[in-house]
Amino acid sequence: MDVNIKSTRKxxxxxxPVNCTLSRPPLLEQPKAQQKTGIIFKxxxxxxxxxxxxxxxxNNKIILISAMDFRTLENENxxxxxxxxxxxxxxxxxxxxxxxxxxxxxxxxxxxxERIKGALVPTYxxxxxxxxxxxxxxxxxxxxxxxxxxxxxxxxxxxANYIQVAADHDYHWKxxxxxxxxxxxxxxxxxxxxxxxxxxxxxxxxxxxxxxxxELLCLYGYSLSIFVPISILWVIQINWLQWxxxxxxxxxxxxxxxxxxxxxxxxxPFAFIFLITILHLFMGTGFMLYFFHVPPxxxx
Amino acid sequence: MDxxxxxxxxxxxxxxxxxxxxxxxxxxxxxxxxxxxxxxxSLMQNIGDPGFNTLDEPIKTTIMRxxxxxxxxxKHVLYLKEKNTLLKEWDLWGPLMLCTFMAMVLQASPDSVQxxxxxxxxxxxxxxxxxxxxxxxxxxKLLGGTISFFQSVCVLGYCLLPIVIALIVCRFILxxxxxxxxxxxxxxxxxxxxxxxxxxxxxxxxxxxxxxxKALAVYPIFLFYFIMSWLVLSHTV
Numbered sequence: 001m002d003v004n005i006k007s008t009r010k011x012x013x014x015x016x017p018v019n020c021t022l023s024r025p026p027l028l029e030q031p032k033a034q035q036k037t038g039i040i041f042k043x044x045x046x047x048x049x050x051x052x053x054x055x056x057x058x059n060n061k062i063i064l065i066s067a068m069d070f071r072t073l074e075n076e077n078x079x080x081x082x083x084x085x086x087x088x089x090x091x092x093x094x095x096x097x098x099x100x101x102x103x104x105x106x107x108x109x110x111x112x113x114e115r116i117k118g119a120l121v122p123t124y125x126x127x128x129x130x131x132x133x134x135x136x137x138x139x140x141x142x143x144x145x146x147x148x149x150x151x152x153x154x155x156x157x158x159x160a161n162y163i164q165v166a167a168d169h170d171y172h173w174k175x176x177x178x179x180x181x182x183x184x185x186x187x188x189x190x191x192x193x194x195x196x197x198x199x200x201x202x203x204x205x206x207x208x209x210x211x212x213x214x215e216l217l218c219l220y221g222y223s224l225s226i227f228v229p230i231s232i233l234w235v236i237q238i239n240w241l242q243w244x245x246x247x248x249x250x251x252x253x254x255x256x257x258x259x260x261x262x263x264x265x266x267x268x269p270f271a272f273i274f275l276i277t278i279l280h281l282f283m284g285t286g287f288m289l290y291f292f293h294v295p296p297x298x299x300x
Numbered sequence: 301m302d303x304x305x306x307x308x309x310x311x312x313x314x315x316x317x318x319x320x321x322x323x324x325x326x327x328x329x330x331x332x333x334x335x336x337x338x339x340x341x342s343l344m345q346n347i348g349d350p351g352f353n354t355l356d357e358p359i360k361t362t363i364m365r366x367x368x369x370x371x372x373x374x375k376h377v378l379y380l381k382e383k384n385t386l387l388k389e390w391d392l393w394g395p396l397m398l399c400t401f402m403a404m405v406l407q408a409s410p411d412s413v414q415x416x417x418x419x420x421x422x423x424x425x426x427x428x429x430x431x432x433x434x435x436x437x438x439x440x441k442l443l444g445g446t447i448s449f450f451q452s453v454c455v456l457g458y459c460l461l462p463i464v465i466a467l468i469v470c471r472f473i474l475x476x477x478x479x480x481x482x483x484x485x486x487x488x489x490x491x492x493x494x495x496x497x498x499x500x501x502x503x504x505x506x507x508x509x510x511x512x513x514k515a516l517a518v519y520p521i522f523l524f525y526f527i528m529s530w531l532v533l534s535h536t537v
Binding site: 102 | 419420424438439441442443444512513514515516519520523526527530531534536
């Protein structure tokens with residue numbers, strides 16, 4: 001649980017009258033996954049020597065007090081009536097507010113780095129989805145990884161094009177800004193629309209399919225992160241190296257996707273897996289051929 | 301219970317299984333910065349006076365006051381000494397000027413369309429800058445940041461200034477016959493302006509993020525200015 005107690009204390013002291021001390025740091029280890037519980041900590045108010053229990057959620061935003069669950073005591077000898085955090089539902093926000101969508105962005109920097117690392121270097125026998133994503137899928141990662149990939153492909157595609165042209169001194173090189181829009185279309189279609197269609201299709205064929213669209217989106221988004229370094233390496237104009245990188249990229253991200261989804265596919269997963277693999281291969285080779293393997297431009 | 305407005309009486313207080321009250325505390329940070337819709341007036345000593353009004357002053361005074369306010373903010377982006385002017389009294393005039401200037405300089409020249417100049421259109425630069433800063437701002441709000449929407453857009457726009465300066469310098473360098481050395485100078489200038497812009501906006505916006513999420517909010521800013529300086533470096537015609 002990585003909440004800074006100092007800042008918490010500051011926030012509370014700002015709201016509550018004098019003579020208050022925070023008696024102890026968080027006393028319970030919380031499972032990282034559960035969003036609905038927070039840290040419980042005790043808050044002693046000096047003047048009347050009463051204390052209350054607070055629930056602090058990870059995002060530092062909501063502090064819930066369930067004072068009535070605990071008896072106010074003169075001394076500390078009696079244990080509190082219940083020391084487990086109460087399950088309190090998060091407040092409901094309507095869909096048009098920012099707060100409604102904040103639950104999809106409730107990750108810390110370490111979470112995101114861990115998830116990217118897991119997708120870049122998959123461990124054999126580890127279900128990526130179960131291990132990293134399932135607890136709390138986020139939208140931050142897929143969105144910014146896709147956007148990074150759009151620009152890394154557009155920029156290094158331009159550099160690759162420059163290198164191809166630079167050998168030919170007659171041609172005046174012009175950069176192609178519009179690679180950005182085609183890369184954006186391709187990548188966002190692949191990472192955002194394909195999971196939706198896949199989810200709908202598998203759900204239709206296998207009603208007991210238990211993954212949500214959000215989880216699939218998160219899986220696809222994070223699995224694309226390997227293509228960011230690869231797209232930079234694609235600049236090197238050596239044919240076999242480019243194809244090797246295609247193979248490596250599709251293998252790693254395909255492995256992450258396929259082995260995460262496979263357990264949920266029921267008895268006959270192979271048709272789906274074949275479909276996923278084909279689409280994935282198509283994506284990897286498509287990127288390389290379209291943006292990096294341009295045939296030499298005609299002299300004008 | 302004097303500080304909390306609970307609706308449970310004293311009777312339930314000693315009954316362990318009795319009333320269960322949940323109370324929401326408004327725990328927004330006390331130093332929450334807020335924007336104002338005023339026209340950057342605090343530079344004039346007497347704008348807050350009760351008798352002061354801008355109706356009967358010459359237009360020149362009004363425009364000059366706004367221009368001075370914009371100029372002051374430009375100065376703050378370059379010096380990075382004082383944060384409040386840029387944050388408290390946001391305006392979108394400066395970003396509009398910078399953005400229009402960039403879009404005008406960067407747009408592909410129409411006569412080179414036939415031989416395939418691939419530069420962005422005027423509207424594309426314009427849209428990238430505005431949509432980009434809106435997306436970054438939404439991202440920081442979604443992560444739980446405490447800054448107001450237009451403040452953030454304002455800061456991101458004003459922090460384009462180093463990149464605009466780099467664009468002017470690069471434009472000047474492009475007059476001469478291009479060599480590898482001149483390309484290297486343009487490259488260095490673009491990288492320098494990118495770092496400067498990123499650093500400036502992180503200084504202004506960094507404090508508004510919750511613990512452990514700062515890197516998540518800074519990364520989009522980094523990407524945004526990186527793309528803008530890529531456009532500056534790629535601009536060759």
